[in-house]
Amino acid sequence: MLHPSYTDLMKVVNKDVEEGDTKIVNSRYSIVMATSKRARQLIAGDLPLVDAKDGEKPLSIAIDELNQGKLKILAENAEEEE
Incomplete structure (x- = not known):
């Protein structure tokens, strides 16, 4: 099970x-x-935006970054405008 849940991340x-x-x-x-x-x-080598534990998997780090508000998801139409 994913922690935090999808609904929490949304x-x-x-x-x-x-x-x-x-x-x-x-x-x-x-x-x-x-x-x-x-x-x-x-x-690919980018540095984590949150404190990562040794051996923590990249997906877990990405989820933690999103949960802590360190990542911003752009709406599809926002990407097209840029």
Whole structure:
């Protein structure tokens, strides 16, 4: 089981969204894609944004970074605008 849960991670990501606005993350798929992309960055040599324990797996670090608000997930349309 994933700790924190998908719903907890979705709440963290969407916490700054005003009521009535479109949420940044609407599904578990978005959480999985964001954390897996970050895990690949960590594997490639990026430094963790949180304190990582020795032997901690990149995916666990990515999930912890997201949970602590160190990562920001951009909405798909925001990426297209840049």
